[in-house]
């Protein structure tokens with residue numbers, strides 16, 4: 036009986052672990068929005084997460100298509116938000132935002148997305 040009960044219990048625990056009580060800091064909203072096309076160069080990238088993030092262990096980079104950084108100044112994290120200013124007047128093109136955060140529950144998550152500037 037224990038032979039099938041154990042996998043069942045593990046499955047139940049894993050299902051529960053995916054629930055809100057154990058949720059990690061996932062990206063909820065971004066500005067510019069994930070995958071969006073914007074007509075005007077944004078002055079900053081702002082990310083909002085499902086949990087508070089640890090400023091010292093979280094960060095992001097914004098790069099142009101050729102890989103060089105287009106941020107201006109330090110990444111700032113407060114509560115569940117992280118933001119960074121961008122260089123002024125970015126030219127049209129596709130930009131990639133790469134982020135990593137450690138949430139207040141000490142779990143690390145990361146991801147990346149692009150947005151396009153097209154006047």
Ligand SMILES: [Cu+2]
Nearest residue numbers: 058059140142
């Ligand atoms: Cu977590």
